[in-house]
Amino acid sequence: MNVSVVLFTSDLRLHDHPPLRAASAGGRAVVPLFVRDRAVDAAGFAAPNRLAFLADCLRDLDAGLRERGGRLVVRSGDVVEEVCRVAGEAGADEVHLAADVSRYAQRREERLRHALEAAGVRLRVHDAVTSAVAPGAVAPAGSDHFAVFTPYFRRWTRERQRDVLGAPRVVRVPDGVGSERLPVDEGVSQGLAAGGEREGRARLAAWLRRGISAYEDRHDDLAGDATSRLSPHLHFGTLSPVELVRRARRTGGAGAEAFVRQLAWRDFHRQVLAARPHAADADYRPRHDRWRTERTAHGDIEAWREGRTGYPVVDAAMRQLRHEGWMHNRGRLLTASFLTKTLYVDWRIGARHFLDLLVDGDVANNQLNWQWVAGTGTDTRPNRVLNPLTQARRFDPDGAYVRRWVPELAGIEGPAVHQPWKLRGADRGAVGYPEPVIELSEGLARFREARGLG
Numbered sequence: 001m002n003v004s005v006v007l008f009t010s011d012l013r014l015h016d017h018p019p020l021r022a023a024s025a026g027g028r029a030v031v032p033l034f035v036r037d038r039a040v041d042a043a044g045f046a047a048p049n050r051l052a053f054l055a056d057c058l059r060d061l062d063a064g065l066r067e068r069g070g071r072l073v074v075r076s077g078d079v080v081e082e083v084c085r086v087a088g089e090a091g092a093d094e095v096h097l098a099a100d101v102s103r104y105a106q107r108r109e110e111r112l113r114h115a116l117e118a119a120g121v122r123l124r125v126h127d128a129v130t131s132a133v134a135p136g137a138v139a140p141a142g143s144d145h146f147a148v149f150t151p152y153f154r155r156w157t158r159e160r161q162r163d164v165l166g167a168p169r170v171v172r173v174p175d176g177v178g179s180e181r182l183p184v185d186e187g188v189s190q191g192l193a194a195g196g197e198r199e200g201r202a203r204l205a206a207w208l209r210r211g212i213s214a215y216e217d218r219h220d221d222l223a224g225d226a227t228s229r230l231s232p233h234l235h236f237g238t239l240s241p242v243e244l245v246r247r248a249r250r251t252g253g254a255g256a257e258a259f260v261r262q263l264a265w266r267d268f269h270r271q272v273l274a275a276r277p278h279a280a281d282a283d284y285r286p287r288h289d290r291w292r293t294e295r296t297a298h299g300d301i302e303a304w305r306e307g308r309t310g311y312p313v314v315d316a317a318m319r320q321l322r323h324e325g326w327m328h329n330r331g332r333l334l335t336a337s338f339l340t341k342t343l344y345v346d347w348r349i350g351a352r353h354f355l356d357l358l359v360d361g362d363v364a365n366n367q368l369n370w371q372w373v374a375g376t377g378t379d380t381r382p383n384r385v386l387n388p389l390t391q392a393r394r395f396d397p398d399g400a401y402v403r404r405w406v407p408e409l410a411g412i413e414g415p416a417v418h419q420p421w422k423l424r425g426a427d428r429g430a431v432g433y434p435e436p437v438i439e440l441s442e443g444l445a446r447f448r449e450a451r452g453l454g
Helices: 018-023 038-042 048-067 079-090 103-118 149-158 197-218 231-236 241-251 254-275 298-306 312-324 329-342 347-357 363-374 388-395 400-405 414-418 425-430 440-450
Strands: 003-008 029-037 073-077 094-098 122-126
Touching (some): 003 018, 003 079, 018 122, 029 038, 029 048, 048 197, 073 079, 079 103, 103 122, 197 231, 197 241, 197 254, 241 254, 254 363, 298 312, 298 329, 298 347, 312 347, 312 400, 312 414, 347 363, 388 414, 400 414
Parallel strands (some): 003 029, 003 094
16 A cells, blocks of 8 residues: 655645645555654744644644544654654655745755655655745745845736645545644633634635725724734644635735735745745844843833833733734734834844744744844835834724723723823822833934934
């Protein structure tokens, strides 16, 4: 019997899964395998919120496979060792894997290829599984990647995407391959969303019916919560980015076009990281910053993490992050700008905190978005500063978002909630809300001096 192994990583679905389709071609038996990678745990990337979401995804994937006559095999340990062990137990002659972009994923793939070749097993790596357009599929003349989004997006839009694949009807898993129990994990955020392909597809269907048409006009509305909230499902691969682009384009309209543009931003960051893996922890474009560190800015950093900076819209976003393991995209931009440019703290400190809590914590998107805001990444205006008061007036004009997440200020009506320091007398003390950690003008002056802007 011909047997293939499919190594699931960040592609935890049955619909539109090229490795699974190729592995089962011609009626081959398949071992669907997920390895709980101890190296990820050791590196501190296995955050509780993502582990809880992952547990949902694995249970749902196993249930979907069992409906088709199969099952998920779960192992723990070194990925290369476990894949080789399972291939040997099953008598497999090939292993299928989705391509990934991080430095660790690239090294893992290289190690796996060498180990499997030594055992006489072929490794087949599939592109455009975790991205709509594979990194490297489009590149400018004279370079291996695009460093600016707009020209990338023009080429990305013209690129022909592969067809969307249906879920398999039957999955035949050979006998004799043992599995650990499916994990059961709990997150730290009370409002953490549920994971799994079924949940992801239900959210997608609802989004296409009721949300996407207004996305162009409302995606920055903090209180309106009018974004798709599909990012965790993209991160874990319970939804296919190829399918999302196809279905959004089929829906049509300005909202769908704006949504597709955001999916292109995700692919843009992935092709940057694939070409420049060091950008996960080093400046993509150094600005010679002398950032404040944990030691020199400890109090300010803790106030930012806890949502007690004294700037309500910043604090609201940080408290949403802690409660849900997720944050509105506009909130991500303004909180990152506040940390890196108003407080002038190293972007890596903020990126690490986000990765500790975000259920969609993705190395490419998280690190490169932080660098974009910090001005060390691909932003063509590296010295822009997002003023939190201006941002609040534009994207939370009546203060509903702030009142939702900062209960101390719930009694302040209208836009006055954004400047509680202007309250008088007893009213000011009664709210129990901190004074601003810094004057905005002071932070701006420090940043401009540090960047040599006069």
